[in-house]
Amino acid sequence: MLQIVKFIKWVSLPVLPVAAMFSRTAGRYESLVTVMICLGAVIAVGGAVDKKEYFWAAGFTSIALIFSPFLLITKIFLLISLAGVTTFVILLTAFRPAARTAETDIP
Secondary structure (H helix, E strand, O other): OHHHHHHHHHHHHHHHHHHHHOHHHHHHHHHHHHHHHHHHHHHHHHHHHHOOOHHHHHHHHHHHHHOOOOOHHHHHHHHHHHHHHHHHHHHHHHOOOOOOOOOOOOO
């Protein structure tokens, strides 16, 4: 079962952008196809966060934002915000002070 989930995860990452690339050819169903691609990415984000696989969650979040039915300026703002929050969290964890213990204190 675990191998099937891993296979679906690896296959869905390239399939979602390819499907979105061909969503323009869907004609009058274009908005429905775009929403379904975005919804699939959002579901994958939820599963990745539950399993604490944050790298996958970030990848699927980007796909969900890029192929969402929002206006272009909204997508750009959301992606820049996501990049800023990610950078802040990385810097926060990188420069977190180490816990002081009795052995590390020099009198």
